[in-house]
Amino acid sequence: MARIQRRNEPTSRASDSHQDNSVDRSDAVLVKRKVPLKHIVQFTRLFATMSEAGLPVLRNLRILANQWPEGRFRDAILDSADMVEEGQTLSDALAQAPEVFDELYVNMARAGEAGGVLDTVLDRLANFLERQQTVRDKTKSALTYPIVIFIVAIGVVSALMLFVIPNFADLYKDMDMVLPKITQVMISISEAFTSYWYLIIGLPILAGMGHMTLYRRMYGYRYTWHSWLRKLPIVGALVAKSQISRFTTTFGTLISSGVPHLEAFSITRGALSNEVYRESVEEIREEVREGEGIAASIESSQVFDDMVVSMVEVGEETGELDRMCMRIGTAYEEQYTRALDNMLKLIEPIMLVVLAGLVGSIALSLFLPLFKLLEEFGSAV
DSSP, X not given: OHHHHHHTSOTHHHHHHHHOOOOOGXXXXXXXXXXXXXXXXXXXXXXXXXXXXXXXXXXXHHHHHTTSOSSHHHHHHHHHHHHHHXXXXXXXXXXXXXXXXXXXHHHHHHHHHHHTOHHHHHHHHHHHHHHHXXXXXXXXXXXXXXXXXXXXHHHHHHHIIIIIHHHHXXXXXXXXXXXXXXXXXXXXXXXXXXHSHHHHHHHHHHHHHHHHHHHHHOHHHHHHHHHHHHHSTTHHHHHHHHHHHHHHHHHHHHHHTXXXXXXXXXXXXXXXXXXXHHHHHHHHHHHHHTTOOHHHXXXXXXXXXXXXXXXXXXHHHHTOHHHHHHHHHHHHHHHXXXXXXXXXXXXXXXXXHHHHHHHHXXXXXXXXXXXXXXXXXXXXX
């Protein structure tokens, strides 16, 4: 029933949104892709291979639908196959599932159909998505160890505050000992932690949930947050390299597939994750629409460095803008990976030292009175 209802929807929706690129930023809400990227990558690679072999689009979709289990992705492929069978183009069919196939995917498919080179465009799209998946996997892999250390640190310190220190506090109270200042401070912190644990744990969780809600629903909050991230010493450089790589790679892939420049700017804007860069791309698009050169427009945005401006200018002059953009994307992708590795190599030992310092300070505060007591017993003997 769901597929029948979707097929009965007017197909002009995709073309209307394709023609009108204006964005009401005040009500902008992030839409998260509902299907893992790895499935999209695998589907596109198989689709490109089968199209290159000369198989018709409808047969490819039917075959590929059987490669996935029941679920949203398989339904989206079957819906697309049904619409293609009814006479719609592949791009219009894919556009009916925006939670699976985004604007970049749909417009590249449209460009491939218009130029009669769908297999070539799908191959380029598969390469682009595979690189995107590789960068994402590298980032997740690099962040795993620091996150694990952070979680372990929170667990260890919480266990010491809730269970270990109170037992020592009761022991010292029964012995009526005069405690060192550091021990008194640790016991006070433990008592506050025990009494108000729900606030100590709950407030950060509520703050995180509030941040995510505002981040998803309020453009102004996202823009302010992204502007602040760009100003951080190390994180700002990572953000810049990531966004420049994504911008140039996406733009280069689109124009190499025959997508007009203005349309490519609009699609590329949607592929970026930082609102500062998204806004800058929109300003670049407006300047290019008014007749300004792409390199000059990029330079005036003041968010792209001189290397990007120079290579784009060379690409415009030589007629190889797509290749230059792809080279920039590859270079900045490598810089991003190296910068991320270097940052994490610095963070990991710092986190270990901080964790060791916290546990050591707690241990010292707990055993210092015992050492003092043993010293008194030794003097008495």
